[in-house]
Structures are given as C-alpha cells and as structure tokens.
Amino acid sequence: xxxxxxxxxxxxxxxxxxxxxxxxxxxxxxxxxxxxxxxxxxxxxxxxxxxxx
Amino acid sequence: xxxxxxxxxxxxxxxxxxxxxxxxxxxxxxxxxxxxxxxxxxxxxxxxxxxxxxxxxxxxxxxxxxxxxxxxxxxxxxxxxxxxxxxxxxxxxxxxxxxxxxxxxxxxxxxxxxxxxxxxxxxxxxxxxxxxxxxxxxxxxxxxxxxxxxxxxxxxxxxxxxxxxxxxxxxxxxxxxxxxxxxxxxxxxxxxxxxxxxxxxxxxxxxxxxxxxxxxxxxxxxxx
Numbered sequence: 300x301x302x303x304x305x306x307x308x309x310x311x312x313x314x315x316x317x318x319x320x321x322x323x324x325x326x327x328x329x330x331x332x333x334x335x336x337x338x339x340x341x342x343x344x345x346x347x348x349x350x351x352x
Numbered sequence: 353x354x355x356x357x358x359x360x361x362x363x364x365x366x367x368x369x370x371x372x373x374x375x376x377x378x379x380x381x382x383x384x385x386x387x388x389x390x391x392x393x394x395x396x397x398x399x400x401x402x403x404x405x406x407x408x409x410x411x412x413x414x415x416x417x418x419x420x421x422x423x424x425x426x427x428x429x430x431x432x433x434x435x436x437x438x439x440x441x442x443x444x445x446x447x448x449x450x451x452x453x454x455x456x457x458x459x460x461x462x463x464x465x466x467x468x469x470x471x472x473x474x475x476x477x478x479x480x481x482x483x484x485x486x487x488x489x490x491x492x493x494x495x496x497x498x499x500x501x502x503x504x505x506x507x508x509x510x511x512x513x514x515x516x517x518x519x520x521x522x523x524x525x526x527x528x529x530x531x532x533x534x535x536x537x538x539x540x541x542x543x544x545x546x547x548x549x550x551x552x553x554x555x556x557x558x559x560x561x562x563x564x565x566x567x568x569x570x571x572x573x574x575x576x
Binding site for chain 2: 325326329332333337338340341343344345347348349351
C-alpha cells in the first residue's frame with residue numbers, strides 16, 4: 300500500500316521517461332532508507348531491552 | 353550519480369552526520385560505562401556487548417523520542433497556532449485545516465497531485481494527516497523503547513545494589529523515567545519557540561527556514 304502511495308505520488312507521473320524515473324526512484328530510496336532505518340532501530344532496541352531483562 | 357547526490361544531499365548529509373554522531377556516542381558511552389564498572393569493582397564489557405546493552409539503547413531512544421515529539425507537535429500546532437512575523441507560521445487568517453481548494457484535494461486536485469489526494473474518500477483523510485501519523489507513531493514507539501530499555505537498565509542497577517527489581521509499569525511511573533524524558537522535552541520546546549520568535553527579526557540568506565533578507569518584520573509565513 301505504501302509503495303503504491305509513494306509511486307503514485309512521486310514516480311507515477313513520468314511514463315516513458317526512464318531517466319527521470321530513475322532519479323525519482325532515488326528519492327523513494329531515500330524515503331525507504333530513513334523509514335526502514337528508524338523502525339528497524341526501534342525494533343532492535345525493544346528486543347534487546349526485553350531480552351536482557 | 354552526480355545528479356542523485358545534487359538532488360538528495362540534504363537527507364544524505366544529515367543521514368551521514370547521524371551515523372557519525374551515533375558512532376561517537378557509542379564509543380564515548382562504552383568508555384564511560386566501563387569507567388563506571390571499574391569504579392564499582394565490576395568487569396569491563398566489550399564494545400559489541402555495549403552495543404546490545406539496555407544502557408546504550410536507553411541513551412539513544414531517550415533522545416529520539418523527544419525529537420519526534422518536537423516535530424509531531426510542531427506539525428499539528430502550526431495548523432492552528434500562528435506567530436505574526438514568523439516564517440515558521442502560516443498567515444494569520446489561514447489558521448485551521450484550510451479549504452479543499454487551498455489544499456488541492458478532491459475535485460481541486462491538480463494533474464501532479466498524488467492519487468490519494470485526488471480520490472476524496474478515506475484515503476485522502478489518511479494521506480492528509482500522514483506526516484503527523486508517521487512522526488507521532490515513531491514518537492510513541494521510541495518512548496516505548498526508551499521505557500523498556502530504561503526499565504532493564506534500572507533493574508540491573510537495582511539488583512547490583514541488592515535492591516528489588518520493579519515492574520515495567522512501576523518504572524514508567526518513576527521520577528528516573530520522567531526526569532530523563534522531560535529534560536529532553538524542555539529543550540525541544542524552547543528550541544521551537546526560539547526558532548519561531550527569533551526568525552521574526554533575524555534572517556539567514558538563502559535558507560528556507562528564514563524569510564528573505566529584505567522581507568518586512570511583520571510579514572508572516574514567507575520563506576526565503
């Protein structure tokens with residue numbers, strides 16, 4: 300759902316323009332890196348907090 | 353690649369600064385932790401063990417939660433609250449959720465509008481609050497992570513001092529937990545208020561966080 304939302308929002312409006320689509324994918328990659336990094340870190344710390352208890 | 357770096361360098365640079373600062377925090381935290389262990393006659397731990405310790409987790413999550421609280425509150429408060437002359441504020445007569453036309457949603461959506469802004473149903477309602485929903489969710493999860501890691505660290509100290517371990521709920525009500533949370537919150541709230549008020553009369557040429565250098569002091573919601 301999220302990928303389709305982001306795709307529609309930022310990458311869907313450039314049909315046939317491979318070069319532009321490539322750079323828009325880069326924008327989506329930055330979004331994904333931050334999102335995965337943040338939620339991954341929170342999950343990691345919750346697990347270590349519980350596992351050492 | 354050059355174009356990618358040019359178009360994304362704000363998030364790349366801050367991501368790298370974050371990783372560098374986190375690495376520094378881990379190294380300094382490890383040294384400080386082992387110094388404390390030595391002072392109590394306990395064994396030193398390895399760097400790898402420190403990275404998986406609740407002591408490190410609590411220190412990281414404590415700061416994360418306050419930052420995401422700051423931005424969550426800033427996002428929602430600036431819907432309704434205004435400051436005359438501040439570029440961080442909307443124009444005074446625009447306080448509130450604004451009209452569909454102003455927000456370019458539903459039938460007022462443009463060609464480049466995201467699909468969820470165009471559809472006008474529940475998806476538009478979610479998308480219209482998605483930034484706050486995400487930042488708020490991260491705040492709540494980081495606060496939870498801080499409470500869990502802090503609880504484990506607190507109990508480790510209690511046990512080392514031959515005291516009774518406490519439940520998570522008891523720890524969440526301790527002055528220790530709230531002192532750690534509130535010491536971060538107060539600084540975030542002061543920083544937001546300072547940014548809103550100092551930017552009325554002061555400028556940073558070229559920054560979108562500032563008004564244009566030549567903008568009048570009473571111009572509100574104008575970004576450079």
